[in-house]
Amino acid sequence: MTNEKEFLIQLQSPETRERAFRELMSLYKERLYWHIRKIVISHDDADDVLQNTFIKIYRSIHNFKGDSKLFSWMYRIATNEAITQINKNAKRLQTTNETIQQTALGNLPTDVYFDGNEIQLKLQQAIAILPQKQQLVFNMKYFDDLKYKEIAEILETSEGALKASYHIAVKKLQTYLTSD
């Protein structure tokens, strides 16, 4: 996507909308999926959230003003949808978000869509213990390789606060991994 403005016009005009939207999905489906998957853990939830995210993007693309990059805007929607999904699961099972994440992790070793080794599993457990903000920052920075500037735009916070969060998160994870 070389020219975001032009692409946006195609997305917002009824004749070119569907074709442009399909292109948008093809471009971002994998990145958004993996971002969501790291938050909700299970593939089924990630699939639901990804679809909802795209539907939401399709419905509200005409409201997108271009204040931020299209990419950060979609990431923000995906993040919110993923957190909403965890909240929904927690509400349905009448428990807390933390318990939901712990349960999801407990299912990981037998999950057919997880083939991580012992240490990867341990890292996921460690991440789940972090406060939600630190989880998000760590995943986006460490695995998705996003820049602080981009993460700041997605989470609507300052770069300084993010850097601090990230370093605290890394430190905690390192300690957790090396302890027995």
Place this chain on the structure above:
Amino acid sequence: MNKELKNIKTTGFKTPDNYFDTIEDNVMDNIKLNNILNSKSTGQTIPEGYFDTIEDSVYKKITSSKKEIKVVRLFTRKNMFYAASLAAAIVLMLIVVLPSNPSFSNLELETVENYIYQESYSSEDIAALLTEEELKEVLYADSSYSDESLEDYILDNTTIEDFIIE
């Protein structure tokens, strides 16, 4: 096994095979389906200008029937008192007079079966007790339909949208 964080480069999560190939189609299908479901139109219309005249026609009806109508209360305090004491007396009487009368609700199924068996009722006798409506229901429950008639019924009475929504 190296436990350093910097050596872990992936999460270990996987997706089903070819999962990413069908996302665009799935999402577009979902959007189209949602559009159908969300277009809340029932297809019903109203006469032109209906809502413009509704105040007038309602007001006309109000003013033309302005006669005072006296309201007679169905349940006055006195009547209620009589009715309540009568009801209480009947309940009391039933409790005292009929202490252990059997009722249908506490009859054992076996008892009923034995009774019918011993009294040797014929099926005609039992049929005579049933109304025509009840008999019809029994007949319907037993009848079997041919494949053709089922197919005709489905073709005539359902639309493809019904199946999509399902």
